[in-house]
Amino acid sequence: MPELSKKDRMKIPRQPMPEQDSKIRRSNFKEVNLGFTEELARLEALRCLQCPKPVCIEGCPVGVNIKGFINLVAQGDFLGAASKIKEDNMLPAICGRVCPQEEQCEAKCVVGVKGEPIAIGRLERFVADYEREHVGLRAPEIKSKTGKKVAIVGSGPSGLSCAGDLIQMGHDVTVFEALHELGGVLVYGIPEFRLPKEIVKTEIDSLKNLGVDFQTNAVIGVTDTIEELMQNGYDAVFIAVGAGLPHFLNIEGENLNGVYSSNEFLTRVNLMKAYKFPEYDTPVFNVKDKNVAVFGGGNTAMDAVRTSKRLGAKNAYIIYRRSDIEMPARKEEIHHAKEEGIEFLLLSNPNKFIGDKDGWLTGVELIKMELGEPDSSGRRKPIPIEGSNYILDIDMAVIAIGNGSNPIIQKTTPEINFNKWGNIVVDEETMATSKKGVFAGGDIVTGGATVILAMGAGRKAAKAINDFLLVTK
Amino acid sequence: MYKIINAKFLAPNIKRFVIEAPKIALKRKAGQFVIIRIKDGGERIPLTIADSDTLAGTITIIVQGIGKTTTELNTLNSGDAILDVVGPLGKPSHIENFGTAISIGGGVGTAIAYPTAVALKAAGNHTISIIGGRSKEFVILEDEMKKVCDEVYPTTDDGSYGFHGFVTQKLKELIDSGTKIDFVLAIGPIPMMKAVADTTRPYGIKTVVSLNPIMVDGTGMCGGCRATVDNKTVFVCVDGPEFDAHLVDFKTLERRNKTYRDSEAESLHDYKCYLDQIFEANLKN
Ligand SMILES: Cc1cc2nc3c(=O)[nH]c(=O)nc-3n(C[C@H](O)[C@H](O)[C@H](O)COP(=O)(O)OP(=O)(O)OC[C@H]3O[C@@H](n4cnc5c(N)ncnc54)[C@H](O)[C@@H]3O)c2cc1C
Ligand SMILES: Cc1cc2nc3c(=O)[nH]c(=O)nc-3n(C[C@H](O)[C@H](O)[C@H](O)COP(=O)(O)OP(=O)(O)OC[C@H]3O[C@@H](n4cnc5c(N)ncnc54)[C@H](O)[C@@H]3O)c2cc1C
Ligand code: SF4
Ligand code: SF4
Ligand code: FES
Numbered sequence: 001m002p003e004l005s006k007k008d009r010m011k012i013p014r015q016p017m018p019e020q021d022s023k024i025r026r027s028n029f030k031e032v033n034l035g036f037t038e039e040l041a042r043l044e045a046l047r048c049l050q051c052p053k054p055v056c057i058e059g060c061p062v063g064v065n066i067k068g069f070i071n072l073v074a075q076g077d078f079l080g081a082a083s084k085i086k087e088d089n090m091l092p093a094i095c096g097r098v099c100p101q102e103e104q105c106e107a108k109c110v111v112g113v114k115g116e117p118i119a120i121g122r123l124e125r126f127v128a129d130y131e132r133e134h135v136g137l138r139a140p141e142i143k144s145k146t147g148k149k150v151a152i153v154g155s156g157p158s159g160l161s162c163a164g165d166l167i168q169m170g171h172d173v174t175v176f177e178a179l180h181e182l183g184g185v186l187v188y189g190i191p192e193f194r195l196p197k198e199i200v201k202t203e204i205d206s207l208k209n210l211g212v213d214f215q216t217n218a219v220i221g222v223t224d225t226i227e228e229l230m231q232n233g234y235d236a237v238f239i240a241v242g243a244g245l246p247h248f249l250n251i252e253g254e255n256l257n258g259v260y261s262s263n264e265f266l267t268r269v270n271l272m273k274a275y276k277f278p279e280y281d282t283p284v285f286n287v288k289d290k291n292v293a294v295f296g297g298g299n300t301a302m303d304a305v306r307t308s309k310r311l312g313a314k315n316a317y318i319i320y321r322r323s324d325i326e327m328p329a330r331k332e333e334i335h336h337a338k339e340e341g342i343e344f345l346l347l348s349n350p351n352k353f354i355g356d357k358d359g360w361l362t363g364v365e366l367i368k369m370e371l372g373e374p375d376s377s378g379r380r381k382p383i384p385i386e387g388s389n390y391i392l393d394i395d396m397a398v399i400a401i402g403n404g405s406n407p408i409i410q411k412t413t414p415e416i417n418f419n420k421w422g423n424i425v426v427d428e429e430t431m432a433t434s435k436k437g438v439f440a441g442g443d444i445v446t447g448g449a450t451v452i453l454a455m456g457a458g459r460k461a462a463k464a465i466n467d468f469l470l471v472t473k
Numbered sequence: 474m475y476k477i478i479n480a481k482f483l484a485p486n487i488k489r490f491v492i493e494a495p496k497i498a499l500k501r502k503a504g505q506f507v508i509i510r511i512k513d514g515g516e517r518i519p520l521t522i523a524d525s526d527t528l529a530g531t532i533t534i535i536v537q538g539i540g541k542t543t544t545e546l547n548t549l550n551s552g553d554a555i556l557d558v559v560g561p562l563g564k565p566s567h568i569e570n571f572g573t574a575i576s577i578g579g580g581v582g583t584a585i586a587y588p589t590a591v592a593l594k595a596a597g598n599h600t601i602s603i604i605g606g607r608s609k610e611f612v613i614l615e616d617e618m619k620k621v622c623d624e625v626y627p628t629t630d631d632g633s634y635g636f637h638g639f640v641t642q643k644l645k646e647l648i649d650s651g652t653k654i655d656f657v658l659a660i661g662p663i664p665m666m667k668a669v670a671d672t673t674r675p676y677g678i679k680t681v682v683s684l685n686p687i688m689v690d691g692t693g694m695c696g697g698c699r700a701t702v703d704n705k706t707v708f709v710c711v712d713g714p715e716f717d718a719h720l721v722d723f724k725t726l727e728r729r730n731k732t733y734r735d736s737e738a739e740s741l742h743d744y745k746c747y748l749d750q751i752f753e754a755n756l757k758n
Contacts, residue, residue, distance in 0.1 A: 178559070178690070178692050180517075217557050219692055222500075222561065222692075223559075224496075244692070245694070255700075255701055255706060255725055263695045267690065267694075267695055272517070273514070278739060278743055281515050281542055282516045282689075283733040283736035286735070358728060359724075359729075407693070407711075408693065
C-alpha cells in the first residue's frame, strides 16, 4: 500500500458501521451492529495520523496502545493488532462493543477536533472478532504454579479479568458466582442484540481452558462467608459482586402488576430467555400490542425499552426527567433506539402509577419539568411545572434509575469498611479493603460504572494480590 | 448437578425429594429455602428446605405440582438429578421459647411449617400443630409432626379425617377453650394465611406467616418478590420469607402472584399434552 500523506488520510471519511435495518431488527434479538469488513477496517485505520503524542490513549481507562494496534490494522496484521490490544485489555470483543468510546478514547482523538474521530471502538471490535473467528482465542503463557489460592467473588468483567491475570501469574483461581450462569451484567443485563452471549461464553471458556475453576450457585455471604473462604485455604479474596440492588421510584402504585425493576425485566428476558417462552420456562409480561414506559435515561433504560419493542410493544416510551443532553446513555444507543421507533418523553417525571380494580397497571401520572440552575453534579436541575400533570396510558413499566449495592457481603463481613452508600472502601492503588488479604473492585466499589472500569479494577487488584501473595509465604 | 437420592409421593401431587447438597445441608436453618432449576432452559423456583441430614449430606424438599415446573419436577425419581440448587436463602425463622407455639400448615404448607415446628420444640416450647387438607389423603407429615409436637390436630375440609372444617376453625376452638397461646406460625395458601391472621388479630397473639411471592434470583437483585408489609415494600427473598401476619398486605401478594397466570396456564397445558403424547407412545410400544 502506498504511503499516504497526512492530508490524504484526513480526506478519508469515517467508515460507517454496517448494521441490521431498523425495521427488521426491531423484531429480532440478533446483533444490531454487523461489524467492519477487512476493507472497511483497513480504510478506517488509514485515517489515523499516528500522532507522535497519541492523546487517544489518555482517554482509555486502561491505556490500550491505540496508535500501535491501529497501525497493525492498517498493515493488515490483524492478529498482531489483537495481541497488542490484549496487552492492556483482556476483553476487547466486549469493550469494542459496549465502551462509551465517544466519551473516552474517541473523545480525545485529534482527528475529532475538526472532523469525526477515528472509530477506535469499532476497530477494536473488528480485531477481536477477527482473532476469535480465524484462530480462536490464543492461550497466553502461564507461569509455573505458586501453590497459592485465590477466591474471586462474582463473575462480571471485574472478576473475570482478575481471574485471567492471576491464573497467568501461576496462582490457583476459583470464581464463585451466585447465579447459575457466568458473566454478570454481560449476560443478565446487556441484551443479546448489543452483546451476543456467545462472545461472553468464548471468553469464559478460554479462562476455563487456562485452568480457572468456576463455581456457580454460590452466593458468598450465604453459601460461604468471606471469612470461611479464607479458613478453607484461600490466601486472598477479590470481591467483584457488582451493583446488584434495584432502585425504585418510591411512588404510589409501584407494586401494581406490570411494574418491573430493570434488573428483573432484563434478567427474565436475557438470562432466563423469556423472549423464547414457552420454549424456555420463564415468562415475562406479554407486551404484544401494549404500551410500555421505561423510566430513566441510561444504557439500562435504552436496553429495556429496545427489548420491549422487540417483544412486540405497540408504543415504547423513554421517560426522563431532564433533557436529551443530560441523558447518560451512549449516543449510539439513543440513536439506535430512535431509529427503532422508541418515543422519548423528556422533561417528564412520574407522580404515581394507576391501576385497575384487579391491580394491573393501566397508566402513569406524569408532570412536565423545566431545567433550573445546575446542581452539585453540574447538570441543570429539573423543576416540576405546576399544573402540567397528565396521564399516559401504559400496561407495563420498567424502572431503570440505577442500582445500589446488594447488602449480602456487608451484612456477613463486619471487618470490611463500607461507605454510606454501601460501596466497599478500598485503597485506590491496590484495591485492598480494610480486611487483610481481601481486595475489591468494579461496581461494588464505584457504584454502577462501566465494563472497562470494572475490568481495569480487576487487573489492578490482580497485580496487588500477586504482590501480596509473594510477600506472605 | 444435584442427585436425587430418594423420591416419594406423600399425597396426590405432593412429592418428597431427598437431594444430595452437602454444603446446604450443613448450613441451613429452619425457615430457609433453596432456589432450583431442573434443567437447561428451566425456570428458577423457590422451595423450602423441609429437613436435612448433615451426615448424609442431603436436604429434603416437598413439592406440590401446581404449574409446569413443579409438575415436571414431580416426574423425577431417585437417580435423576437437578441442574441447579442454590441456598440456603432467606432469613432463618426467629425462634425462641414463647411458651405455647402453634404451627399451622395448609396442604403443602405443612411441609414448610415442619422445620420451624422442630426448632420451636427444641427451643422448649409447648408445641401444637394443626395440619389441614382438603380431604384425608391431602393431610401430610402427620407422623413427623407427632414426633415434635405435644398436640397434633389434623383437619379436613370434607370431614373425611380429623377435625371437620378449616384450620382456622380448629384454631378458634383452641383459643375459645382457653388454651394459652403465645405464638402462631401459619403457612399455606394465601387465603388461609390471611384467615389465620384475622383469627388471631383480635386476641393480639403474635402471628407469623411465610410469604410465597414469585421469585427469580432469590438474592435481592431483581425486586420481583416485593411485597407490602406495614405499608412498606420488602423483598421477601432477603427480608423474609417470614413476616408479622398482622402487617402483611395479602391482597397485593395474591394479585402479584397472578402476574403470569395466562402464560403459565399455556405452558402447563403444552407440557401436559407432551406428557400425554409420551404416555400414548409408551402404550403403543
Ligand atoms: C442493562 C445494563 C447495560 C449496561 N450497558 C453498559 C454499556 O453499554 N457500556 C458499559 O461500559 N457499561 C454498561 N453497563 C455497566 C456495566 O455492565 C457494569 O459497570 C459492569 O458490568 C460492572 O462489572 P462488575 O464485574 O463490577 O459487576 P457485574 O457485572 O455486576 O458482576 C457481578 C457478578 O457478581 C455476582 N454476585 C453478586 N453477589 C454475589 C455474591 N454474594 N456471591 C457470588 N456472586 C455474587 C453477580 O451475580 C454478578 O454475576 C451496563 C449495565 C447494565 C445493568
Ligand atoms: C420462599 C418460598 C418457599 C416455597 N416453598 C415451597 C415448598 O416447600 N413446596 C412447594 O410445593 N412450593 C413452595 N413454594 C411455592 C413454589 O415456589 C411455587 O409453587 C412454584 O414456583 C410454582 O412454579 P410452577 O412453574 O410449577 O407454577 P407456575 O406455573 O409458576 O404457577 C402456577 C400457579 O401458581 C401460582 N403461583 C405462582 N408462583 C407461586 C408461588 N410462589 N406460590 C404460590 N403460587 C404461585 C400462579 O399464580 C399460577 O396460577 C415456595 C415459594 C416461596 C416463595
Ligand atoms: S477499551 Fe474502550 S476506551 Fe479503551 S481503547 Fe478500547 S474502546 Fe476505547
Ligand atoms: S489521537 Fe487519533 S489520530 Fe492520533 S494516534 Fe490516536 S487515534 Fe490516531
Ligand atoms: S427474588 Fe429477586 S429480589 Fe427477591
